[in-house]
Amino acid sequence: MPRRSQTVNQDLYTRGGVITERDPEFVIVRLRLPAGMITPEQIRGLGAIAERHGIGHIHLTTRQTMEFTHVDPAKLEALVDDLEANGTPLGAEREEVVNVTACLGTRNCKFGIIDSVGLAAEIDKRFFGKELPVKVRIAISSCPNGCESERLNEIGITGIQRPIRDPGLCTGCGTCTHYCREKAIGVEDGVVILQQSKCMECGFCIKPCPFNLIRGTDPEYRITVGGHRGRHPKIGRHMIDVKTQEDVIRVVDKIIYWIYRQASTGSLLPEQLEELEFDEFRKTIAAMIEG
Numbered sequence: 001m002p003r004r005s006q007t008v009n010q011d012l013y014t015r016g017g018v019i020t021e022r023d024p025e026f027v028i029v030r031l032r033l034p035a036g037m038i039t040p041e042q043i044r045g046l047g048a049i050a051e052r053h054g055i056g057h058i059h060l061t062t063r064q065t066m067e068f069t070h071v072d073p074a075k076l077e078a079l080v081d082d083l084e085a086n087g088t089p090l091g092a093e094r095e096e097v098v099n100v101t102a103c104l105g106t107r108n109c110k111f112g113i114i115d116s117v118g119l120a121a122e123i124d125k126r127f128f129g130k131e132l133p134v135k136v137r138i139a140i141s142s143c144p145n146g147c148e149s150e151r152l153n154e155i156g157i158t159g160i161q162r163p164i165r166d167p168g169l170c171t172g173c174g175t176c177t178h179y180c181r182e183k184a185i186g187v188e189d190g191v192v193i194l195q196q197s198k199c200m201e202c203g204f205c206i207k208p209c210p211f212n213l214i215r216g217t218d219p220e221y222r223i224t225v226g227g228h229r230g231r232h233p234k235i236g237r238h239m240i241d242v243k244t245q246e247d248v249i250r251v252v253d254k255i256i257y258w259i260y261r262q263a264s265t266g267s268l269l270p271e272q273l274e275e276l277e278f279d280e281f282r283k284t285i286a287a288m289i290e291g
C-alpha cells in the first residue's frame with residue numbers, strides 16, 4: 001500500500017490493470033488493447049496523455065498491450081479517465097480474462113485462414129475482465145504457423161484448413177509438395193498422396209496446384225485448453241474443432257463458465273485439468289456442438 005493512500009482511489013488501485021512497481025510507491029498501468037490493434041490517433045493520444053501525466057516510458061508487453069510505467073497512484077483517476085476517453089482503457093492482469101491476443105490473420109497475412117483480429121475483438125467484448133479463480137489468457141493464430149503461440153495459453157484458437165485431393169486427374173508434377181513443410185504431401189507412382197498423420201492442416205498446398213486439383217475444406221477453428229508459458233511451459237490440450245465464429249464463442253463461454261464454477265485459486269489451470277475432469281468436459285462440449 002503506498003504511503004499516499006489517503007489520496008488514492010482504492011477501487012482503481014485494486015483493479016487488475018494496476019500493478020505495484022518494484023518501488024511500491026508507484027504503479028504500472030496496463031491497457032486493454034485486444035489483438036494489439038491501435039490507431040495512429042490513439043497512439044498520438046497515448047503520447048499526449050503520457051506527457052500530461054509526466055510518464056517517461058510506455059512499455060510494450062508480450063500480450064500485445066502497453067503499460068505506463070512509474071505512475072503515482074494518487075494520479076490514477078485522472079490518468080484512467082484520459083485513457084478511457086482515448087479508447088485505450090485500463091487493462092487486466094489478475095485472476096480474470098486478460099488482454100486477448102491475435103495475429104493479423106486474413107486481414108493482412110498471406111497465410112491467414114480465419115479473421116483472428118475480428119474474433120479477438122468479439123471475445124474481448126464478451127469476456128474481457130471476467131473475474132475467475134485463475135488467470136485466463138486467450139490467444140488466436142490464424143493458421144497453424146502459430147505466431148501467437150496460442151497453444152501456450154489457457155485458451156488457444158488456431159485457424160485450420162484441410163486439403164482435399166483429386167488424385168484421378170493429378171499429373172504428378174509435384175508443385176504442391178514444395179509448399180508442404182511437413183512432408184505430408186508427396187507424389188508416388190505419378191499421383192499425389194497425403195499422409196494425414198503428418199498434415200498440420202495449414203492449407204498451404206491448396207492454391208499452388210496449377211490444375212486446381214487440391215481443394216480446401218471451409219476454414220475451421222481449433223480450440224485448445226490448459227496451455228501456459230512462464231516457469232513451467234505447457235502445451236494446451238485439444239478440445240474441439242468448430243466451423244463458425246459463433247461456435248467458438250459458445251465453446252469459450254462454456255470453458256469460462258466451467259473454470260468459474262470448478263477451478264480453484266492457488267494453482268494454474270493446466271495443473272488442475274485432471275482434477276476438473278477435462279476429458280468429461282470435452283465430451284460435453286462435443287455433444288453440445290454436434291447437437
Ligand code: SF4
Pocket residue numbers: 103104105106109110111112113141142143144145146147148
Ligand atoms: S499465424 Fe499464420 S496467419 Fe497468423 S501471422 Fe503467423 S503465418 Fe500469418
Ligand code: SF4
Pocket residue numbers: 161162163179180181182183184185194198199200201202203204205206
Ligand atoms: S495442409 Fe499443410 S501440412 Fe497438410 S499437406 Fe498441405 S501443406 Fe502439408
Ligand code: SF4
Pocket residue numbers: 169170171172173174175176177187191192208209210211212213214
Ligand atoms: S500440384 Fe496438382 S497436379 Fe501437381 S502433383 Fe500436386 S495435385 Fe498433382
